[in-house]
Amino acid sequence: MIPYGRQTVDEDDVRAVVEVLHSAWLTTGPMVDRFESDLAARVGAKHAVAVSSGTAALHAMMYAIGLTAGDEVIVPPMTFASTANSVVFQGATPVFTDVDPETLLLCPDRIEEKITDKTRAVLPVDYAGQPCDYDALRDITDRHNLVLLSDACHALGARDKDRPTGILGDLTAFSFHPVKHIATGEGGMITTDDDEFAQRMRIFRNHCITTDHRQRAEQGSWFYEMVDLGFNYRITDIQCALGVSQLKKLSGWLARRRAIARRYDEVLAEVDGINPLGVRADCEHAYHLYVVRLDLEKIGKTRQDVFGRLRAAGVGVNVHYIPVHFHPFYRRRFGTSRGLCPVAESAYERILSLPMYAGLTEQDQQTVIQALRDLV
Numbered sequence: 001m002i003p004y005g006r007q008t009v010d011e012d013d014v015r016a017v018v019e020v021l022h023s024a025w026l027t028t029g030p031m032v033d034r035f036e037s038d039l040a041a042r043v044g045a046k047h048a049v050a051v052s053s054g055t056a057a058l059h060a061m062m063y064a065i066g067l068t069a070g071d072e073v074i075v076p077p078m079t080f081a082s083t084a085n086s087v088v089f090q091g092a093t094p095v096f097t098d099v100d101p102e103t104l105l106l107c108p109d110r111i112e113e114k115i116t117d118k119t120r121a122v123l124p125v126d127y128a129g130q131p132c133d134y135d136a137l138r139d140i141t142d143r144h145n146l147v148l149l150s151d152a153c154h155a156l157g158a159r160d161k162d163r164p165t166g167i168l169g170d171l172t173a174f175s176f177h178p179v180k181h182i183a184t185g186e187g188g189m190i191t192t193d194d195d196e197f198a199q200r201m202r203i204f205r206n207h208c209i210t211t212d213h214r215q216r217a218e219q220g221s222w223f224y225e226m227v228d229l230g231f232n233y234r235i236t237d238i239q240c241a242l243g244v245s246q247l248k249k250l251s252g253w254l255a256r257r258r259a260i261a262r263r264y265d266e267v268l269a270e271v272d273g274i275n276p277l278g279v280r281a282d283c284e285h286a287y288h289l290y291v292v293r294l295d296l297e298k299i300g301k302t303r304q305d306v307f308g309r310l311r312a313a314g315v316g317v318n319v320h321y322i323p324v325h326f327h328p329f330y331r332r333r334f335g336t337s338r339g340l341c342p343v344a345e346s347a348y349e350r351i352l353s354l355p356m357y358a359g360l361t362e363q364d365q366q367t368v369i370q371a372l373r374d375l376v
Contacts, residue, residue, distance in 0.1 A: 001311075002367060004318040005179030005289075008253065008359045009242075016245040020237050027236040028212045035240035036189070038247055039174075043166025045191035047198035050240060051205050054153040054175025056233035057188030058086035061171045063204045063230075064190075064197040065121060065147050067092045072118040073149075076106040077323035077344045079125040083151050084324045087123070093334065095119070096325045098341040102278030103127070104291070104351075107343075108136035112144075121147040126155035126165060128320070129257075129286035130279060134160050134168040147171075153188075156181045157254045158286035165286075166191040176239075179357070180288060181253060182246035184239035205233035253358035257287040260360055264290055267369050273298035273376050289320055290356040293347065299376055303350060306375060310352075313371040318353045 020031055032050050040048035051057050067073065069091035075084050077096045084094035097114050100107045106124040122141050124132040134148070141148040150169030152158070158165045166172050171194070174180075176187035192198055206212050208230030216222060268274050273295040279285055294306055301309075310317045323344045325336035338345060355368055 001314055001316045002355045002360070002364050003316040003357070004353050004355050005357045006359065007178035007183040008249075008357070009183070013242055013245045016241040017238055020241040023237070025214070025237050027238075028206075028214045028234060029237040030214075031237035031240040031244065032235060035243045035247075038244055039166075039189055040191060042247065042250070043164045043172075043191055045166050045172075046193040047191065047195070049190045049192075049198055049201040049205065050235045050243075051188045051190070051201075051233040052235050053186045053233075054173060054177060054180075054188040055082040055086065056205065056231070057153075057173035057175065057190045058082055058151060059089050059231070060190055060201040060204050060233065061149055061173055061197075062086050062090045062092070064171060064192075064200045065149075067120055070118060071120040072116060073120060074106075074111055074114055074122045075324075076125050076127070077325050077341045078104045078127055078321060078347065079151065079324060080153075080321060081324050081327060082153075083123060083125055084330070088333075092120070093118075094324075096323075096336065096341055098343045099127075099347070100278075101343050101347070103130060103280060104277060104344070104347055105130065105132045105280075106137075108133055108140060111137075111140050115140075115144055115146075119144070119146060121149050123149040123151055124169075125151040125153075126158060126286075127289075128277065128291050129154045129158055129288035130277075131155060131158050131160035131165055131168065131283050133280065134163075149173075153180065154288035155286045157250055157284075159284040160280075161282045167193070170194065171197055176243060176246075181257075181286060181358075182243060182250055184235070184243040184246070187235050187239050187243060203227065204230045206230065207232060254286060256358045256360075257356060258285070260356060260365060261285065261287045261290055263365060264354065264369075267372070268292065271372055271376055274372055287356055290354045291320065291351050292354060294350045294352060296350060301375075303352070307352065309375055310371055313367075313374070315368050315371045316355060319348075319351060320353050321348070323348055
């Protein structure tokens, strides 16, 4: 089975991890600082704060801005549940706002009608690896005095008008899950230029304790204080060593993903009934996912039938995503229902994610392409 995504790990990565295993620090050690500084430099941000997952990164952002019960954050429904969950973790309410029909990115034109006196922030998702229209979003958040956040868990290495993801919002969350552009097993990072936000996130990831073990060791001190209710969202030196090694290869992997996408684009232009999503002008797509929309009427099959036939042909297609407001938790807690975001809901019935990862060989991609041609 050709998976929709997977990590690439080479001997350099293994050596980097083994070196840490033989060191004095397995967690909260020097490799955490190194990974943070390397990624901050890569995206041009002043601060980077490493945490245990992309979900932890999103949650830390919400804590950093002081989100609390009664607040609202505008989010798209076409995303993994963590985006909205991070709002709920702080006792606030996610306000689901529909997406653009071509790109499935949060639609700026639909945001202002959802803003109330409880709105604190807008949290767009760079779905599939394509940056949102941050100029339009910034215009809205500035006029309404809101924080502009960025869920770029799909989009490390993407650019919007020659500006890298990582500096497009006031805070930006990244993920290093194995199917993402670089992998640390699990892991995440938040980038920001705001000193106060960075400091709040650094203590939040460590139970809201003012110093970590390494800092106390360097100071020759045992004393610490817990100043708020935080979480254990620390990332290990083992993971960060892998992240440092993987980050060095990011440019080459991005180039390979874009080459795979170009090949899919060329083929699908000649395949009637299977259409790639739109790509915004003046942006560089990072292609975490390659999502297609099925013209089920032309194909004469259901999405489930298409899914099953491709899987039977050895092509591990997937669906990204079930709209978050469809999940039972959100229906029960917030009373969401079908019809809330009709564009996202209609797209969900027709989308599939094709295999997309830097290690996908030309032969395997040809297998995928042939399966698509056979299907129609």
